[in-house]
Amino acid sequence: MGIFRKKMGKPLSEEGRIKRAAIRLRRIYRLYGNPEAEVEALTTRLLEADNLLEVRRIYEIICTQTHTRDNRELKNVTIQAFGKWGGVEEARQVFDAIRHPRNEAYRAIFEAYVNNGHLEDARRVFSSLPRAKSSWWIQMMAAYARYGKVAEASEIYNWMPHKKALGWSLLLIAYARNGLVDEASEMLQSVPASDSIAANAVLAAFARAGNVAAAKELFDYMPARTSGSWNSLAQAYAQAGHLAECVKAANLMPETTRGTWVAMIRAYGDHGMVAEARTAFDNLPRVTVDACNTLIVAYARNGHLVEAKELFDAMLVRSTVTWASIMEGCTMNNLAGQALEIFHWENCSGQLMPDQVVLSAVLSAHSWLGCLDDAAGIIRDMASDYGIRPRVEHYCAILAMLTSRSELGDAEDLAASMPFVAPASAWKLLLDVCKIRRDSARARRVAEEIVRLDPSGCAEPFMVVAGLYFREGRPQEAVDLMLEKGLAGQDVDLLTRG
Missing domain, CATH: 1.25.40 (Serine Threonine Protein Phosphatase 5, Tetratricopeptide repeat)
Incomplete structure (x- = not known):
């Protein structure tokens, strides 16, 4: 019997009709809940979801009810959530199901494309908008720059109707990171000499690209050097293995940052200078997780696995990079089986929520052991077990295993x-x-x-x-x-x- 079935018989009084309406409303509430509160709750759950599987489950709930399935705001947030966790195709399907999408929906699918490297799709959405906001231009530029497409980033900058300082800063960094020293230097000439932010950004980009000569030339040109300038120069020296110059710059700078000390630890480790790496670690004003991770890698790469394990055990807070570092250390030292034991024990104990970095370390261990079927199983079940979509580096690990077995x-x-x-x-x-x-x-x-x-x-x-x-x-x-x-x-x- 439906709750709205009309009963025949004696007409109800006014009081009776009010009571019947109240009963019906209570039944409706029990059946469907409070629509506005439910939409708000589902929105919160989508924003707080921490993997792709959870987003899919929430979306299944949304699709079962008319008042949530047709809610525009909920669809926009769903697109964002799918995009955040790599579900680009699912984000596209949600967007395509929206009748006459508005600016918020375009923004959500644009960001989903950009954040997952689907640049052509993002460009198509971007080009379809008659008047894109400045932030869209900047984001499109940043995406091209991030993936090394400097010509496309420059093209977007040239077309930008209202050029912003952030725009040319992004382009400068793109030039520097991709080794286009002349283009970066030429563009930097048009920046006011007092603008140390732009100069420091390019200097840092030169440092990350390992272009020591360009970093030093720019540093010498800068009229006003900040602590950031000195740190970028020191990190450029460290990354290039110029350890004496790095130490000299660190001693001359007004304030040494954590990034400089971590860069020095990494550089010492890369050159087999484990004692010096430990000294740089001990000079840190405050021990951080990334500094510990860097020293663990330095120990492991140089055969000091006991010291790496001691530091690992002493850490009160560990990141997924920490777990990946100790696992890779075991693999480097012909203990890939022990690396997998660490993964399985910590995974079963609930102390470790695997991410892309950890699973890459697991695949490396399987690769070293030649366990092709197990490695393929990890990739196959990655999405269902951990809510993580396999990346190109995971497939490349399998390809490397196949080539090592001459299975061309x-x-x-x-x-x-x-x-x-x-x-x-x-x-x-x-x-x-x-x-x-x-x-x-x-x-x-x-x-x-x-x-x-x-x-x-x-x-x-x-x-x-x-x-x-x-x-x-x-x-x-x-x-x-x-x-x-x-x-x-x-x-x-x-x-x-x-």
Whole structure:
């Protein structure tokens, strides 16, 4: 019997009709709850969701009820949540289901695309808006800059109707990070000399790119040097392994930051100077988790696994990077089985919520042990078990395992079919094994793919293929290939070397 069924009989009094209405309202409330409160609760749950699986579950609840399924605000937040946790296709489906989407929906799907590296989709959304706000321009620029697409970032900057200081700062940093020293320096000339923020941003970018000469030249040019300027210079020296200059800069700077000490610990570790790394660690004004992580890696890379484990055990607060560091340390020291034991024990005890970094360390351990099936199982179940979508580096770990086993057919299939564009480095790894196994037919296909991804380096891949042709007794095909690819001027002697 429906709750709205009309009863026949004696007409009700006014008081009776009011009572019946109250009963109906109570029944409606019990059946459907308070719609506004439910929308608010679901919005909060979406914003607080900490993995993709949880977002999916919440969205299933939303879709079961009309008053939540058709709520625009809830759809916008759903798009944001899917985008935050890598569910780009699901975010797109929610957006496509909105009739006449408004600015908030466009903003949500735009950010989902940008944050997950779907730049062409983001550009399409961006271009469809008649009047994009300044923040959209900046975000589009930042996305291109983040992925090394400097020409596209510069194009967006040139089209920007109202250029902001943040815009040219982003472009300056993009130039610097990608080694375009002349472009960055030229652009910096147009910035007021008193603008130390822009100069420090470029200096820091030069430091992260390891371009010590450009960092020092810019540092000497700066009329006003801040603590940040000195720290960036010191970090540039540390990253490049110029330890004496790094220590000198650290001693001269007015205030040494945590970042400088951590950079020094990392640099000492990279050069096998474990005692000096420990001294830099002990000089920290305050011990932090990232400093501990850096020292653990320094110990592990230099065979001091006991000291790494002692520091790990002494840490009261650990991040996922900490767990990944000690696991990678075990793998580096031929203890990959122990790395997996740490992962399984901590995962079962609830102390560890695996993330991308930890799972990469797990795959490295499986790779070292040659456990291909277990590694593939991790990737297959990553989304269902941990709410994490596999990334390109996870697939590349499997590809590396396949190439190490000379399973070239499966490796090529994986590189061509993974749900990402396989990087040129993955194809180059495959080409190296093709060269060892003398598989010229596959090497030719792989070389074509490498050049498609990185046209600037076309000589080396095709020279490898030509060399295989020569060793197979097919010199005419080698010559034809070199002429076809414009490599006639290359050293022919290289072709006949192993």
